[in-house]
Amino acid sequence: xxxxxxxxxxxxxxxxxxxxxxxxxxxxxxxxxxxxxxxxxxxxxxxxxxxxxxxxxxxxxxxxxxxxxxxxxxxxxxxxxxxxxxxxxxxxxxxxxxxxxxxxxxxxxxxxxxxxxxxxxxxxxxxxxxxxxxxxxxxxxxxxxxxxxxxxxxxxxxxxxxxxxxxxxxxxxxxxxxxxxxxxxxxxxxxxxxxxxxxxxxxxxxxxxxxxxxxxxxxxxxxxxxxxxxxxxxxxxxxxxxxxxxxxxxxxxxxxxxxxxxxxxxxxxxxxxxxxxxxxxxxxxxxxxxxxx
Amino acid sequence: xxxxxxxxxxxxxxxxxxxxxxxxxxxxxxxxxxxxxxxxxxxxxxxxxxxxxxxxxxxxxxxxxxxxxxxxxxxxxxxxxxxxxxxxxxxxxxxxxxxxxxxxxxxxxxxxxxxxxxxxxxxxxxxxxxxxxxxxxxxxxxxxxxxxxxxxxxxxxxxxxxxxxxxxxxxxxxxxxxxxxxxxxxxxxxxxxxxxxxxxxxxxxxxxxxxxxxxxxxxxxxxxxxxxxxxxxxxxxxxxxxxxxxxxxxxxxxxxxxxxxxxxxxxxxxxxxxxxxxx
Numbered sequence: 001x002x003x004x005x006x007x008x009x010x011x012x013x014x015x016x017x018x019x020x021x022x023x024x025x026x027x028x029x030x031x032x033x034x035x036x037x038x039x040x041x042x043x044x045x046x047x048x049x050x051x052x053x054x055x056x057x058x059x060x061x062x063x064x065x066x067x068x069x070x071x072x073x074x075x076x077x078x079x080x081x082x083x084x085x086x087x088x089x090x091x092x093x094x095x096x097x098x099x100x101x102x103x104x105x106x107x108x109x110x111x112x113x114x115x116x117x118x119x120x121x122x123x124x125x126x127x128x129x130x131x132x133x134x135x136x137x138x139x140x141x142x143x144x145x146x147x148x149x150x151x152x153x154x155x156x157x158x159x160x161x162x163x164x165x166x167x168x169x170x171x172x173x174x175x176x177x178x179x180x181x182x183x184x185x186x187x188x189x190x191x192x193x194x195x196x197x198x199x200x201x202x203x204x205x206x207x208x209x210x211x212x213x214x215x216x217x218x219x220x221x222x223x224x225x226x227x228x229x230x231x232x233x234x235x236x237x238x239x240x241x242x243x244x245x246x247x248x249x250x251x252x253x254x255x256x257x258x259x260x261x262x263x264x265x266x267x268x269x270x271x272x273x274x275x276x277x278x279x280x281x282x283x284x285x286x287x288x289x290x291x292x293x
Numbered sequence: 294x295x296x297x298x299x300x301x302x303x304x305x306x307x308x309x310x311x312x313x314x315x316x317x318x319x320x321x322x323x324x325x326x327x328x329x330x331x332x333x334x335x336x337x338x339x340x341x342x343x344x345x346x347x348x349x350x351x352x353x354x355x356x357x358x359x360x361x362x363x364x365x366x367x368x369x370x371x372x373x374x375x376x377x378x379x380x381x382x383x384x385x386x387x388x389x390x391x392x393x394x395x396x397x398x399x400x401x402x403x404x405x406x407x408x409x410x411x412x413x414x415x416x417x418x419x420x421x422x423x424x425x426x427x428x429x430x431x432x433x434x435x436x437x438x439x440x441x442x443x444x445x446x447x448x449x450x451x452x453x454x455x456x457x458x459x460x461x462x463x464x465x466x467x468x469x470x471x472x473x474x475x476x477x478x479x480x481x482x483x484x485x486x487x488x489x490x491x492x493x494x495x496x497x498x499x500x501x502x503x504x505x506x507x508x509x510x511x512x513x514x515x516x517x518x519x520x521x522x523x524x525x526x527x528x529x530x531x532x533x534x535x536x537x538x539x540x541x542x543x544x545x546x547x548x549x550x551x552x553x554x555x556x557x558x559x560x561x562x563x564x565x566x567x568x569x570x571x572x
Contacts (some may be wrong), residue, residue, distance in 0.1 A: 022407070108316045110321055111551060222412075
């Protein structure tokens, strides 16, 4: 009897270190963020700290930078993720064929995935350099440009230039996930379709896409979360500038917190962003993930 | 004969050429950084600069190691990343084993919890963590940054390890238990050795993620404990952008993780996609 009850307690013992650790490093800080967001809390005015209820949230609703950053976050996700998906899909379809340098190609396309964001930001800033950047040099030489463009310094091009860098960073993830999905689709489905006289396109629409549905839903969700959260590449490339031109919501929360040491308002922004992201993901899973599992 | 030829042209245009273009797109930024780092600093801004270096020089690398504290930065990165691996793996192996082998009350919500933590916005955690570490006087220490990195290391490792454990047939631990091992002994003696490659791959991926991480590293540390990513970012400000030095730092900083990634990619991807492919 005592042996059985100790057996029943076993999984909880095994889980306790991980649960304890996450309670300390994730859930306690999260609670703190929620609490801090209800306070006026500017770090260098420790005496002025006071409870203000939802005032920070009310200020957010009237903060034009918040709304602009929110719109930019939507744009940022709405362009980056589909482009990553498209390029990743094409890459996966190519890698799913037999050719001699396939292993080499697969290894090389993983390089963007492995690099530190800071190095990625640095590399792309160097490519976008207004005077001696590779991109301007090439475009000028080919004749597509007449004058050099300050890609990251101009408010019109800065966001899209960073998006290009992020597409580059993220497409290998899609390629690899989709490739793994492609390899689970039984080959005899295609053979049968071939006999029935289906065209390549029909096979793609009728067999490949349905077979990939669960992989695509999962991969797109993971990427939306990841792209929404990722602010380090932006931070390194433009710091959110010029002006507010490349502020996304998490970056705004981050900068608001640390440049003005306004922890109360910054926390409220972070909480708002997290709630919006969570809501979006739930909505996404309801609509797209319907009929799965 | 004609069909062979057309099928070759077909494959060239539909397979080899687009594949080559994508590979070129994937590697050219890194290659460009490498080429830049091998050019003399003075030629970078000259009017008749060339694509390929006319003289190859290691000058930038020599300056990087002799004049900046880059070796120290690499050392800090190594300590923090190793600490994150140790902490992440040690608490998540037993947790993943429990999820994989036991059916107990609260299993699903707990698993979901670990999945959710994986997706937590950094910005939500980094603000309170800064305040907490300030109180505990852990700011700018290895331990503080390791704790910060454990926020992603633990949930990620748990999820990866569950999929590796699930790949080991249960009959293996049952056989060991028949032979007199207690459940925990069965895990240590039978299941762990089989999943060792998966554990190593998970550990290396945590190492890479921690090595590459920038935001926690710059907020929770940055002065005494200045890791590589923060150092590279500071180089941008300190030396009114010495691009030769900077690209050299980028190449050196990214090389170890790129090689490690190549080493584990197969197993890592198998672990990652298993869950997703199964749905």
